[in-house]
Amino acid sequence: MASSRVVLSPIGWSAIVGGLATLLVGLVTLNLLLLLVPLTLLSLVLSEVIAFDRSTRDFGPNWFQWRRFENSSQVRIDGVGSMALDLVMSGPGAVYTEVFDPQPEGFEVVRGSPRLLTWWDPANPVRVAYAYRPRSRGRFRVGPTVIVAHDALGFAFRMTKLENRWEVLVTPSLTVEEASSLPISGRRAASEAYVRRTGPGSEFRSLREYEVSDDARKIAWRKSGIDKIYVREHEEEAHPEVMVLLDCGRDMRLGMPGSDCLELAVDGGTVIAGQAIGRSDRVSLLVYSDHPHEFVAPQRGPGGAEILTQAFGRATLSSGRFNLAGALAHARDQLTAPTTIFLLSSMVSPSGAVETAVAELRTHGHRLIVICPEVPALYPAEPDELARHALEFSWEPIAREVGLHVRQLEVQGVPVVRYVPAEVRVVAAELLELVRSAGSLS
Numbered sequence: 001m002a003s004s005r006v007v008l009s010p011i012g013w014s015a016i017v018g019g020l021a022t023l024l025v026g027l028v029t030l031n032l033l034l035l036l037v038p039l040t041l042l043s044l045v046l047s048e049v050i051a052f053d054r055s056t057r058d059f060g061p062n063w064f065q066w067r068r069f070e071n072s073s074q075v076r077i078d079g080v081g082s083m084a085l086d087l088v089m090s091g092p093g094a095v096y097t098e099v100f101d102p103q104p105e106g107f108e109v110v111r112g113s114p115r116l117l118t119w120w121d122p123a124n125p126v127r128v129a130y131a132y133r134p135r136s137r138g139r140f141r142v143g144p145t146v147i148v149a150h151d152a153l154g155f156a157f158r159m160t161k162l163e164n165r166w167e168v169l170v171t172p173s174l175t176v177e178e179a180s181s182l183p184i185s186g187r188r189a190a191s192e193a194y195v196r197r198t199g200p201g202s203e204f205r206s207l208r209e210y211e212v213s214d215d216a217r218k219i220a221w222r223k224s225g226i227d228k229i230y231v232r233e234h235e236e237e238a239h240p241e242v243m244v245l246l247d248c249g250r251d252m253r254l255g256m257p258g259s260d261c262l263e264l265a266v267d268g269g270t271v272i273a274g275q276a277i278g279r280s281d282r283v284s285l286l287v288y289s290d291h292p293h294e295f296v297a298p299q300r301g302p303g304g305a306e307i308l309t310q311a312f313g314r315a316t317l318s319s320g321r322f323n324l325a326g327a328l329a330h331a332r333d334q335l336t337a338p339t340t341i342f343l344l345s346s347m348v349s350p351s352g353a354v355e356t357a358v359a360e361l362r363t364h365g366h367r368l369i370v371i372c373p374e375v376p377a378l379y380p381a382e383p384d385e386l387a388r389h390a391l392e393f394s395w396e397p398i399a400r401e402v403g404l405h406v407r408q409l410e411v412q413g414v415p416v417v418r419y420v421p422a423e424v425r426v427v428a429a430e431l432l433e434l435v436r437s438a439g440s441l442s
Contacts, residue, residue, distance in 0.1 A: 004060065004158045006053045012155035015045045045155050052151035055093060059149055059158045063091045066145065066164050070129075073166075074310070077137045078173045080110060083166070084129040085145060094121040098148040101128055106136040106170075134170040136258070137266065138316050142166045171313035172270050174425075176283075177305035179274020182429055207232060241298055241337050242276040242283045242432070244269040247345035248315055249289040249322030254346050254398065255378035255421070264373055264421055265344035266312050268428040272342050273308050275432045277301065285311050286334065288327040290320030295334055325352020328361055328368070338365035340435060342428075347372040347405045347416075348398060358412050369435065370409060370416040371428065375399040377420040 008016070019038040026034030065088040072081035085101060101114040112130030120126060134140070143165040150157045207220055210229035218231040246269055252262040273283045282298035285308055296311045322345060331341055341361070347370065361368055375395050381388070406416045419427040 004160050006049060006056075006156050006158055008049070008156050009150070009154055011153075012045060012049065015041055015155065019045070044153075048151055048153050049156045052156050056091070056095060056149050056158050059091065060160050061162055063089055063160075064147065064162060065090065066162055068164060068166055071166055072168060074169045074171060074313075075134055076173050076175075077134055077170050080131050080133050081168060082129075082131050083114070083142060084127065085164070087126045087128070087145075087147075089120055089122045089126075091122055094119060096120070096150045096152060097126075098150065099126060099128055100146045100148075101130075101143060102146065103132065103142060104140040104168075106138075106140065107132045107134055107142075134168070137170045137172060137263070137313055139314055140168045140170065142168060169310060169313050171309050172266050174267070174270050174274075175305065176270055176274040176277060176308045176312070177302055179271045180278030180305065182271060182274065182425070241335070241339040242272065242281050243331060243335065243339050243341045244273055244283065244285050245327055245331055245341050245343040245345075246285065246287045246312075246315055247289070247322045247327075247343065248287050248293060248318050249349075250317060250319055251322060251346050251348035253317055254348065254375070255373070256380070259378075259421055261346040261373060261378070262315065262317055264424050265371075266315055268371060268419075268424045269342070269344050270309070270312050271425045271428040272432050273312075274305065275429050277305050277308075279436070282337075283308060284334070284339075286327065286331050287311070287315050288322070288330065289318035290323045290326070292327075292330050293318065295330075297334075321349050321351060322346075323352045324350035325354050325357040328354075328357035332357075332361055332364055332366065335364070335366060339367075341366055341368045342432075343368060343370045345370065345372055347402045349401070350405055354408070355412055358409075358414060368414050369431070370406075370414060371431065372402065372406070372416065372418060373424070374418050374420055375402055 019041040021038075022034055023038040023042070025031070026038065067086045068084065069086065070082055070084045072083070075081035083101065087099065089095075089097075097118060097120040099116040099118075103109065103114055109130050109132050112128075114128060114130050116126065116128050118126060128145075143162075145162040145164055146159065147162065148157050148159045207223055207230045210219060210224075210231050220230045220232050223230045246265055248262060252260065252265065254261045255264070269285070273285065276283045277300060280300065282300050283304065284298045285294070285296040287293040287295075294311055294314060296308060299305070299307055324343075324345075327343075328341075331339075358368060375398055376392075379395060406418075409416055417427065417431055
């Protein structure tokens with residue numbers, strides 16, 4: 001690879017411009033001192049730059065051998081990651097060098113430094129080591145490492161890059177495996193909950209003639225006559241599989257940075273996945289906006305929990321709007337067993353023929369439950385009355401739109417559960433528990 005060119009530093013440019021200006025003044029005034037000093041300065045700068053150019057003529061990536069070690073490839077959003085880099089230079093001589101390992105914008109260095117300024121002798125390796133704390137979830141790249149060689153007087157420099165990028169996946173603060181053992185605290189009483197039982201079985205199967213051993217409560221009085229009495233046969237709903245459907249459309253940016261709708265959805269989805277895996281259910285994940293971003297096939301056990309945790313970490317906002325009908329159709333095509341689908345969405349602008357998609361889900365034995373945040377609770381209370389009214393003016397149209405979409409789903413018999421941000425984990429855990437122990441939601 002060709003060497004980078006020599007670039008004058010701000011000090012070098014200042015020396016040249018100052019020397020030429022002084023030389024011009026000396027020529028105008030015919031002052032011998034003002035002629036000798038700038039000529040000496042210009043000669044010094046020129047000789048230093050030429051010497052630096054010759055000594056670092058082949059400066060480039062081929063001068064260096066590098067090795068990343070003890071590097072974190074997966075870090076929690078509230079955790080600390082480490083990065084270490086060993087460098088060996090094989091150039092012809094020592095050089096004054098600056099080494100910098102660029103960090104993503106969302107990383108905060110908490111110990112050590114990704115920058116090192118040193119006089120580097122080829123006989124001595126250099127180590128750059130630091131610890132960082134990520135501030136946002138997602139997939140990030142560290143590097144490439146930038147190495148800048150300076151001349152001894154700081155008049156010029158050369159720069160090169162080492163293609164040693166390192167990928168770091170920042171996952172939610174709670175892993176799916178940890179969520180599997182979360183205690184379900186503050187459980188609502190059955191009379192206050194949004195769930196009801198429908199007897200020993202909730203799915204109607206058929207009618208048959210009454211037998212002496214049958215429960216009288218099962219008699220279908222409207223279908224029975226004087227000669228024959230019929231009873232209803234039910235069967236227990238079997239939903240051994242759970243799918244978390246994650247809306248990652250652009251409307252999921254609603255809310256405060258760091259606790260917007262997408263982050264809340266990831267938090268709640270992680271708890272649902274963990275609680276289901278903890279009960280030996282199989283759990284799948286679909287991340288969708290106007291098209292599918294990622295699908296994780298049904299998982300079970302600790303290995304599946306790790307796969308799901310990584311997938312939750314990769315979920316990022318999309319520029320497209322959420323197509324609910326398309327998401328349900330895609331989910332239906334991926335599922336092979338009766339599944340409870342938990343949709344975590346802002347419900348600001350779901351599009352598509354939703355009614356048809358919901359009906360087709362039911363014909364395949366699946367059921368849909370929607371979990372969405374209360375829009376006013378996404379923003380902190382303002383102490384100032386004017387600021388409070390201005391904030392309400394901004395979110396009220398969105399809240400009305402969400403309410404309209406929620407009512408449209410409820411008319412189709414789809415349960416919609418609303419939550420405030422602080423309770424998203426509790427609501428998710430309780431909801432899954434209530435769904436597992438009851439036949440339907442109301």
